[in-house]
Amino acid sequence: MQRALTLHQTTIGKKVVMALSGLIIVGFVIGHFLGNLNLYRGQEALDDYAHLLQSLTPVLWGTRLLLLFAFGAHIVSAFSLWSRNMKARGSRYKKHQDMATDYAARTMYWSGPILLLFVVYHLLHFTILPEHPGEVYRNVVEGFQNPWIAGVYITGNIALGFHLFHGIFSAAQTLGANHPRYNAYRRDAAIAISAAITLGNLSFPISVLAGFVTL
Amino acid sequence: MSEELLNLTLHVWRQDGPNDAGRFETHQANGISTHMSFLEMLDVVNEDLIERDKSPIAFDHDCREGICGSCGMVVNGVAHGPQKLTTVCQLHMRQFDDGHEVWLEPWRASGFPVVKDLVVDRSALDRIIQAGGYISIRTGSASEANEMPIAKAIADQAMDAAECIGCGACVAACPNASASLFTAAKISHLSLLPQGQAERQDRARTMVAQMDAEGFGGCTNHGECEAACPKGVSLQWIARMNRELVRSMVRSDSGTKSGRR
Numbered sequence: 001m002q003r004a005l006t007l008h009q010t011t012i013g014k015k016v017v018m019a020l021s022g023l024i025i026v027g028f029v030i031g032h033f034l035g036n037l038n039l040y041r042g043q044e045a046l047d048d049y050a051h052l053l054q055s056l057t058p059v060l061w062g063t064r065l066l067l068l069f070a071f072g073a074h075i076v077s078a079f080s081l082w083s084r085n086m087k088a089r090g091s092r093y094k095k096h097q098d099m100a101t102d103y104a105a106r107t108m109y110w111s112g113p114i115l116l117l118f119v120v121y122h123l124l125h126f127t128i129l130p131e132h133p134g135e136v137y138r139n140v141v142e143g144f145q146n147p148w149i150a151g152v153y154i155t156g157n158i159a160l161g162f163h164l165f166h167g168i169f170s171a172a173q174t175l176g177a178n179h180p181r182y183n184a185y186r187r188d189a190a191i192a193i194s195a196a197i198t199l200g201n202l203s204f205p206i207s208v209l210a211g212f213v214t215l
Numbered sequence: 216m217s218e219e220l221l222n223l224t225l226h227v228w229r230q231d232g233p234n235d236a237g238r239f240e241t242h243q244a245n246g247i248s249t250h251m252s253f254l255e256m257l258d259v260v261n262e263d264l265i266e267r268d269k270s271p272i273a274f275d276h277d278c279r280e281g282i283c284g285s286c287g288m289v290v291n292g293v294a295h296g297p298q299k300l301t302t303v304c305q306l307h308m309r310q311f312d313d314g315h316e317v318w319l320e321p322w323r324a325s326g327f328p329v330v331k332d333l334v335v336d337r338s339a340l341d342r343i344i345q346a347g348g349y350i351s352i353r354t355g356s357a358s359e360a361n362e363m364p365i366a367k368a369i370a371d372q373a374m375d376a377a378e379c380i381g382c383g384a385c386v387a388a389c390p391n392a393s394a395s396l397f398t399a400a401k402i403s404h405l406s407l408l409p410q411g412q413a414e415r416q417d418r419a420r421t422m423v424a425q426m427d428a429e430g431f432g433g434c435t436n437h438g439e440c441e442a443a444c445p446k447g448v449s450l451q452w453i454a455r456m457n458r459e460l461v462r463s464m465v466r467s468d469s470g471t472k473s474g475r476r
């Protein structure tokens with residue numbers, strides 16, 4: 001325990017915390033997406049699925065607590081590293097040319113907070129203050145028929161896609177998975193996973209807006 | 216390659232010491248041969264400055280053959296300048312076009328205070344080495360070369376990590392001014408070899424603690440260091456350093472605390 005605490009005090013330990021908490025959230029995001037596919041099976045399927053989750057009280061609260069813990073650890077470490085990294089440069093370069101980084105990596109401190117705002121909005125919208133409590137399918141479809149609400153979900157999930165792409169790649173490196181033989185595939189794997197989740201999630205508001213999914 | 220003569224405009228960072236605010240100064244570099252190295256070009260400019268009773272531009276250098284790690288400056292926003300895998304002393308003026316504007320800045324990092332102009336104090340890297348980048352050996356006559364067999368693949372890996380010359384370009388290029396690539400190269404080089412095993416339990420812990428204590432930032436896996444490194448030191452060593460650190464945190468070490476032997 002002493003050691004684990006010391007580890008967390010190092011910059012690398014904080015990265016390990018970010019990677020592990022990030023991966024817990026990624027696992028949740030994948031499960032969440034797969035469950036939401038019930039939207040395409042119709043009103044009854046989605047509502048039944050939602051009621052099933054509600055009835056598994058210990059699982060539901062266990063997952064919620066784990067996610068709350070993961071989000072907390074992720075954000076606290078991100079903030080601590082961010083404030084340190086801001087100070088480490090000292091004076092700014094007049095000229096600077098990027099050689100290797102990419103858009104997703106440079107915007108982690110934008111996509112992350114956008115995601116946080118989105119998650120808060122999303123919880124308020126469907127979980128805490130739903131329009132019609134218990135009628136999940138109706139809430140989703142009526143919600144996404146409003147282009148503003150659909151727009152919030154589309155923006156949030158685009159941010160998710162970028163955050164996940166650098167996050168998954170970065171977590172592999174942070175946790176020490178780096179070997180010349182499979183390094184080339186790490187990027188591809190990160191693209192594949194983040195694209196699958198993002199496009200899948202985007203399909204929900206778009207299908208409702210386009211009229212494929214109706215009440 | 217035929218010789219040409221270049222006229223360049225230099226915008227050089229001038230700073231009198233760590234507490235001076237610093238500013239850019241513009242100088243002409245005229246009649247520069249494309250065969251010259253970048254530092255020889257600066258020598259020409261400095262001779263002219265000295266003749267005109269002005270203070271010459273201070274920059275670090277020693278071997279001028281790309282092996283000592285003394286030289287280094289940011290040229291047009293790129294550490295060590297535009298040529299890949301090349302220290303600024305080995306950069307040649309044929310990489311530049313006539314009439315070019317060239318911006319010269321020191322490594323900018325809180326861990327590297329500016330001594331003067333383009334010279335920074337990199338003793339933070341020495342302190343990281345002192346924290347654990349050594350092995351304990353009996354001194355005396357050299358041991359027999361084949362006494363300790365090392366597999367070729369391992370020796371090659373250790374050599375790749377050991378290529379680091381400690382120039383600090385990785386810190387200069389990193390968006391967080393992180394010294395991870397340097398520290399990782401040193402930890403990896405020693406942890407791969409049998410001679411480095413005695414202190415292995417502690418090495419990652421003490422060196423990473425020193426790296427953090429020097430005020431360098433953390434790694435965010437952008438890869439700028441690897442792209443800037445004149446020796447092609449790979450990001451794979453940062454992944455290895457992270458594994459070494461976690462390993463040293465979870466394994467109990469019986470009495471191998473560094474400094475106690």
Ligand code: HEM
Pocket residue numbers: 015018019020021022023025026029071074075078105108109111112113115116117163164166167168170171172174175434435436
């Ligand atoms: C809620 C607000 C969030 C903030 C402020 C935030 C911020 C960050 C930051 C700054 C990084 C470090 C990037 C780097 O070092 O290169 C990061 C990494 C990561 N994020 Fe987030 N994030 C948030 C939410 C999320 C969410 C919702 C997920 C997953 C769906 C996620 C997954 C990850 C992963 C897997 C990493 C990789 C850890 C690593 O660098 O090794 N994050 N996050």
Ligand code: SF4
Pocket residue numbers: 378379380381382383384385386396397400440443444445446447448
């Ligand atoms: S890792 Fe490369 S860039 Fe960093 S100090 Fe060593 S040689 Fe220089």
Ligand code: FES
Pocket residue numbers: 275276277278279280281282283284285286287302303304305
């Ligand atoms: S002066 Fe020695 S590496 Fe450039």
